[in-house]
Amino acid sequence: xxxxxxxxxxxxxxxxxxxxxxxxxxxxxxxxxxxxxxxxxxxxxxxxxxxxxxxxxxxxxxxxxxxxxxxxxxxxxxxxxxxxxxxxxxxxxxxxxxxxxxxxxxxxxxxxxxxxxxxxxxxxxxxxxxxxxxxxxxxxxxxxxxxxxxxxxxxxxxxxxxxxxxxxxxxxx
Amino acid sequence: xxxxxxxxxxxxxxxxxxxxxxxxxxxxxxxxxxxxxxxxxxxxxxxxxxxxxxxxxxxxxxxxxxxxxxxxxxxxxxxxxxxxxxxxxxxxxxxxxxxxxxxxxxxxxxxxxxxxxxxxxxxxxxxxxxxxxxxxxxxxxxxxxxxxxxxxxxxxxxxxxxxxxxxxxxxxxxxxxxxxxxxxxxxxxxxxxxxxxxxxxxxxxxxxxxxxxxxxxxxxxxxxxxxxxxxxxxxxxxxxxxxxxxxxxxxxxxxxxxxxxxxxxxxxxxxxxxxxxxxxxxxxxxxxxxxxxxxxxxxxxxxxxxxxxxxxxxxxxxxxxxxxxxxxxxxxxxxxxxxxxxxxxxxxxxxxxxxxxxxxxxxxxxxxxxxxxxxxxxxxxxxxxxxxxxxxxxxxxxxxxxxxxxxxxxxxxxxxxxxxxxxxxxxxxxxxxxxxxxxxxxxxxxxxxxxxxxxxxxxxxxxxxxxxxxxxxxxxxxxxxxxxxxxxxxxxxxxxxxxxxxxxxxxxxxxxxxxxxxxxxxxxxxxxxxxxxxxxxxxxxxxxxxxxxxxxxxxxxxxxxxxxxxxxxxxxxxxxxxxxxxxxxxxxxxxxxxxxxxxxxxxxxxxxxxxxxxxxxxxxxxxxxxxxxxxxxxxxxxxxxxxxxxxxxxxxxxxxxxxxxxxxxxxxxxxxxxxxxxxxxxxxxxxxxxxxxxxxxxxxxxxxxxxxxxxxxxxxxxx
Numbered sequence: 045x046x047x048x049x050x051x052x053x054x055x056x057x058x059x060x061x062x063x064x065x066x067x068x069x070x071x072x073x074x075x076x077x078x079x080x081x082x083x084x085x086x087x088x089x090x091x092x093x094x095x096x097x098x099x100x101x102x103x104x105x106x107x108x109x110x111x112x113x114x115x116x117x118x119x120x121x122x123x124x125x126x127x128x129x130x131x132x133x134x135x136x137x138x139x140x141x142x143x144x145x146x147x148x149x150x151x152x153x154x155x156x157x158x159x160x161x162x163x164x165x166x167x168x169x170x171x172x173x174x175x176x177x178x179x180x181x182x183x184x185x186x187x188x189x190x191x192x193x194x195x196x197x198x199x200x201x202x203x204x205x206x207x208x209x210x211x212x213x214x215x216x217x
Numbered sequence: 218x219x220x221x222x223x224x225x226x227x228x229x230x231x232x233x234x235x236x237x238x239x240x241x242x243x244x245x246x247x248x249x250x251x252x253x254x255x256x257x258x259x260x261x262x263x264x265x266x267x268x269x270x271x272x273x274x275x276x277x278x279x280x281x282x283x284x285x286x287x288x289x290x291x292x293x294x295x296x297x298x299x300x301x302x303x304x305x306x307x308x309x310x311x312x313x314x315x316x317x318x319x320x321x322x323x324x325x326x327x328x329x330x331x332x333x334x335x336x337x338x339x340x341x342x343x344x345x346x347x348x349x350x351x352x353x354x355x356x357x358x359x360x361x362x363x364x365x366x367x368x369x370x371x372x373x374x375x376x377x378x379x380x381x382x383x384x385x386x387x388x389x390x391x392x393x394x395x396x397x398x399x400x401x402x403x404x405x406x407x408x409x410x411x412x413x414x415x416x417x418x419x420x421x422x423x424x425x426x427x428x429x430x431x432x433x434x435x436x437x438x439x440x441x442x443x444x445x446x447x448x449x450x451x452x453x454x455x456x457x458x459x460x461x462x463x464x465x466x467x468x469x470x471x472x473x474x475x476x477x478x479x480x481x482x483x484x485x486x487x488x489x490x491x492x493x494x495x496x497x498x499x500x501x502x503x504x505x506x507x508x509x510x511x512x513x514x515x516x517x518x519x520x521x522x523x524x525x526x527x528x529x530x531x532x533x534x535x536x537x538x539x540x541x542x543x544x545x546x547x548x549x550x551x552x553x554x555x556x557x558x559x560x561x562x563x564x565x566x567x568x569x570x571x572x573x574x575x576x577x578x579x580x581x582x583x584x585x586x587x588x589x590x591x592x593x594x595x596x597x598x599x600x601x602x603x604x605x606x607x608x609x610x611x612x613x614x615x616x617x618x619x620x621x622x623x624x625x626x627x628x629x630x631x632x633x634x635x636x637x638x639x640x641x642x643x644x645x646x647x648x649x650x651x652x653x654x655x656x657x658x659x660x661x662x663x664x665x666x667x668x669x670x671x672x673x674x675x676x677x678x679x680x681x682x683x684x685x686x687x688x689x690x691x692x693x694x695x696x697x698x699x700x701x702x703x704x705x706x707x708x709x710x711x712x713x714x715x716x717x718x719x720x721x722x723x724x725x726x727x728x729x730x731x732x733x734x735x736x737x738x739x740x741x742x743x744x745x746x747x748x749x750x751x752x753x754x755x756x757x758x759x760x761x762x763x764x765x766x767x768x769x770x771x772x773x774x775x776x777x778x779x780x781x782x783x784x785x786x787x788x789x790x791x792x793x794x795x796x797x798x799x800x801x802x803x804x805x806x807x808x809x810x811x812x813x814x815x816x817x818x819x820x821x822x823x824x825x826x827x828x829x830x831x832x833x834x835x836x837x838x839x840x841x842x843x844x845x846x847x848x849x850x851x852x853x854x855x856x857x858x859x860x861x862x863x864x865x866x867x868x869x870x871x872x873x874x875x876x877x878x879x880x881x882x883x884x885x886x887x888x889x890x891x892x893x894x895x896x897x898x899x900x901x902x903x904x905x906x907x908x909x910x911x912x913x914x915x916x917x918x919x920x921x922x923x924x925x926x927x928x929x930x931x932x933x934x935x936x
Contacts, residue, residue: 120779127765
């Protein structure tokens with residue numbers, strides 16, 4: 045019986061701690077955001093670090109016969125199979141040169157892990173809200189749902205949860 | 218709701234489902250008029266209700282807690298003064314609890330039902346020893362409730378069957394998967410170590426030879442050391458081999474942990490048959506002949522719903538009403554039988570009933586009505602093909618629910634779900650019980666696979682060894698081209714059409730095959746499929762994994778595995794390959810009559826039937842030999858297996874658009890000079906520029922082009 049009570053106490057304690065941490069996180073997000081800056085071609089893209097799990101250089105990618113235009117192949121990261129997509133293709137461009145895509149950024153999405161091929165990882169930045177340019181786009185439709193913002197030095201910040209949907213990877217949107 | 222609360226809710230729902238199944242099993246026993254001790258059934262049921270109440274209270278699910286409390290009170294009273302006649306009303310309470318858990322009933326409903334339950338056994342005092350103790354949903358029973366002597370009441374449908382006194386533990390499947398992945402990685406790392414060990418051995422042996430060649434004093438000193446080194450390498454390799462053997466045992470044990478006995482689902486199946494009979498005014502019993510057959514948990518979870526569907530429909534549409542049955546001289550209570558047996562690495566399940574079976578003539582009649590068949594299609598249909606029609610989407614309607622099972626969409630999804638785990642389903646018009654019979658074949662384990670490793674171009678691909686009939690080597694010069702196919706006269710004298718596996722799967726492959734190649738002959742039932750590969754690398758045991766979410770379904774590929782060197786290799790879905798062959802994908806089926814001279818061959822690819830037919834007619838009338846493809850992937854496969862002089866392609870197509878198809882053509886060594894004409898409704902200047910960038914030679918806009926424009930464009934590129 046006392047074991048059951050102890051266990052119940054532990055569950056409730058964990059729940060309380062989890063609730064407290066959610067509030068702290070929200071507070072931090074309102075003040076600034078951390079992004080990893082990657083480059084595709086001559087374009088710089090900011091990926092929210094909360095979604096970035098790890099960065100690999102020169103992962104071994106196996107081709108898979110898929111019609112999904114954005115998908116390049118598949119790799120494994122410590123025993124986990126991870127799909128690999130070209131960030132350039134996802135954003136509507138083409139791959140200038142596969143050999144130039146040297147880095148794999150593994151991100152976590154609501155559906156699971158995904159590897160994004162990029163040319164380079166330039167570094168990390170902490171952006172305050174006042175560093176983002178207002179008025180760059182002419183309305184929501186112009187900006188697109190997957191763009192969280194753009195900095196004054198033209199780094200596009202992506203909303204990865206909006207961007208990396210199954211339909212988009214399959215070329216349906 | 219926070220993630221943690223959601224997680225708790227999900228755990229509770231799984232617990233509740235298991236508990237209600239146990240409760241249903243107990244209440245079923247009340248139907249036996251010769252029970253010795255009905256009070257024990259009520260006591261055990263009360264214990265289950267008490268657990269549910271406690272668990273619901275901890276996570277704040279009050280409606281469920283309230284109704285469970287009422288049920289607990291009533292069962293407690295009935296334990297003192299048993300009354301088997303209330304069993305049906307108690308079973309209704311189970312359904313009410315399910316409704317509350319699913320959110321389809323309100324808290325007000327819960328209060329009303331609780332009141333009705335309490336009135337079932339009026340003026341009963343609260344039974345002793347039922348304090349309101351919350352129970353940790355992750356732990357189960359509290360110590361104050363009476364212990365049960367029936368093991369099955371403690372079990373969820375997917376717990377391992379425990380012998381008396383044996384302890385069991387619930388483990389989240391994700392944890393097992395992670396352990397399995399780690400074990401697989403361990404095995405891979407050990408394989409690499411063993412390979413390095415062999416190399417060390419070789420180096421040590423070379424050093425021994427060198428040391429012997431040195432002048433005496435230096436040589437003797439060196440030789441001793443080197444021989445010692447060689448000995449250490451040998452011992453190290455032996456130790457590694459032993460560790461590998463132990464790791465293999467661990468992996469096998471992990472694989473066994475995932476296996477669930479089919480018998481664990483019996484209470485659920487009985488409940489389904491019972492409810493279906495009640496809902497349709499029929500009478501049915503379930504007979505199970507499944508022994509101790511086990512199946513991978515993931516497979517079981519996937520087929521759970523299809524099995525439920527098949528059982529429901531056997532009752533609802535297969536067995537007939539009691540009056541119909543008695544009129545036919547059959548017992549009023551029908552029999553639905555589920556049986557299982559092992560066949561190699563597969564589990565074969567059969568669901569049969571003793572109804573009237575399936576009338577193929579009625580199936581054909583319905584197919585003609587629904588448009589799934591045209592009158593021209595009927596002649597020449599084999600009986601098995603007729604029965605297979607019931608699996609077409611939207612085939613069955615209410616008008617023929619006495620002939621075919623359930624709603625058409627249901628059987629289509631049943632087949633699709635089984636395909637997802639590499640299984641098949643077929644229907645027999647009359648099984649040995651007299652009614653229709655569904656035969657399901659499933660892999661027993663999703664996790665481990667004995668495979669044939671082959672090389673296709675630069676890729677390594679795994680073929681399930683169960684499907685491989687034989688292999689042989691052949692020189693490219695011995696291959697023949699016959700009517701557009703690659704073929705060979707095989708060892709048994711039968712000609713065999715061959716497909717290059719890499720191209721069949723859509724992988725990048727060499728344009729021309731040359732030198733020595735290997736043929737892998739696959740067999741599925743009576744069907745054969747000959748595959749050309751560059752090299753057979755050997756057999757191996759592989760831990761197969763599902764493809765990542767980002768891929769969806771990949772034609773011909775059932776999963777992937779991680780090789781010893783860390784590379785990923787796709788695992789072929791053999792059934793899908795055969796299905797593609799049946800659909801004629803990548804084939805040229807028509808025998809072309811020889812004509813003087815050679816007509817230029819044109820491939821027209823467009824997903825619009827109208828556009829495709831129009832362009833084909835225009836070109837054929839002009840004397841060209843035209844083949845059509847229905848989308849980019851179809852077109853790509855035709856290009857790889859054919860010999861065309863020009864490609865005409867649309868842009869906006871499913872699976873692979875025309876721009877990507879053009880890029881693939883330009884990237885493929887054998888096709889890079891093939892003229893490509895894009896015919897598209899997209900007509901802006903940037904569209905034209907994109908087409909040119911992709912590599913198209915001409916770009917015609919659909920609403921502007923006419924017959925003359927197309928013919929002139931084609932003539933510019935073919936002679």
